[in-house]
Amino acid sequence: MAFEPPQRLVRALGETAPAGDDWLARLSETAERTVARRELTVERVQVPGGRSSLVVLVRRADGTPAVLKLAPPRARPESERAALAHWDGRGAVHLLDADAEEAEEGVLLLERLHPDVSVRSLPEAKALLEAAGTLRRLWVEPPAGHAFETVAERTGRQAGAMRAGALAEPGTAPLVEAALTAREELLAAPPEHRLLHGTFRQSKVLAGERMPWLAVGPDPVVGESAFDLARLVRDRVEDLIAAPSGASITRRRIKRLADSLEVDLERLRGWTLFRAVESGVRALRVGRDKDAELLLEFAGWL
Structure with a gap:
């Protein structure tokens, strides 16, 4: 065929x-x-x-x-x-x-798995709970002698592209500067080095037979858990932006996820900022202006 x-x-x-x-x-x-x-x-x-x-x-x-x-x-x-x-x-x-x-x-x-049934199909609160529980199981010690990219290496490459993006789109410069400053502070003293999914979000968790929910599609990286959880914070970002109290909902979501997975709240907030700005600048670079607008507005709440 x-x-x-x-x-x-x-x-x-x-x-x-x-x-x-x-x-x-x-x-x-x-x-x-x-x-x-x-x-x-x-x-x-x-x-x-x-x-x-x-x-x-x-x-x-x-x-x-x-x-x-x-x-x-x-x-x-x-x-x-x-x-x-x-x-x-x-x-x-x-x-x-x-x-x-x-x-x-x-x-x-x-x-x-069931390719058409992701955890995103659940009501938002239940989806976040199930996704977070799945993510926790993935945070294990990396194998000895591993060749996985580290969070420092991956975000270092991204930082260079973000600086170039800020030059091309000066309006993004304040957010880019804040995100890069947060990255430097976070990398100064990482609390742990775990194997992470790397691109985790609700749509990456599918229904299975041997377990209710299983993660797919990792782009694995080694670093701290807060980096992995940060991508989950902005899931359904279009709904957050549309909500009159989106900024408050986001802050509560960060606290709830940090508490439930025993992750430092400020470290989660910092990585959420970095990852949202990085994604927003990248979206601008390839012409996805609507996505960029949503992501950068979300980042502004942090």
């Missing part, structure tokens, strides 16, 4: 594709070759799918349902593979195949 990538994926990868990158052009051929090699039966491509990989619902030769995921090198699939192997199904989707040759191609074969 032809593996047509969803338009959401095409648009998202187009925003970040380096010059000369032909991963999307080769995707259908790669998927066909992988399906044949693993003797998989294809059910359908997941639509709208994610923003960094092609997700295909398949069945293995013995009839077991599974998910085939293909990701370009810039999505760091080898890092996702290593994290999923370390978690071994505890709080996260189970990695079904650790074939080294396939890993080089950015191919993952995963446990089938």
Whole structure:
């Protein structure tokens, strides 16, 4: 069958594709070759799918349902593979195949969850509770000799892009400066070094069979828990912005999440600020002005 990538994926990868990158052009051929090699039966491509990989619902030769995921090198699939192997199904989707040759191609074969049922489908308070409980299970000691990126390394790369963004959009300069100052203070004395999901939010938590909720799609990083939790704080940001008391709701959410997961409130607030500004500046850079406006207004509340 032809593996047509969803338009959401095409648009998202187009925003970040380096010059000369032909991963999307080769995707259908790669998927066909992988399906044949693993003797998989294809059910359908997941639509709208994610923003960094092609997700295909398949069945293995013995009839077991599974998910085939293909990701370009810039999505760091080898890092996702290593994290999923370390978690071994505890709080996260189970990695079904650790074939080294396939890993080089950015191919993952995963446990089938319920792809259309995320924790985001729950009422907001319940969704936050379930998501936070799932996230807690992922915060473990990283494996010895790991090669995961650290929070300091990842945010260092992002800081450079944020400074450039502030030069291009001077109106963002005060928020960028506040976010960069917060980062420097937070990195001065990190309280712990845990393996983190890296891109955790409600839509990354899917319903499963062996556990009610399991995390998918990590971009793992090693650092403090507050960094991971910070992305969850701004979930449903469009609803927060639309609410007359959005700023108050946000402050209460930060306190509730910090208390429930035993994370320092001020450190969570600082990382929430940094991550919201970084995402907002990045959205401006690629022309997603509406997203940028929401994120930067949210950051202004912090």
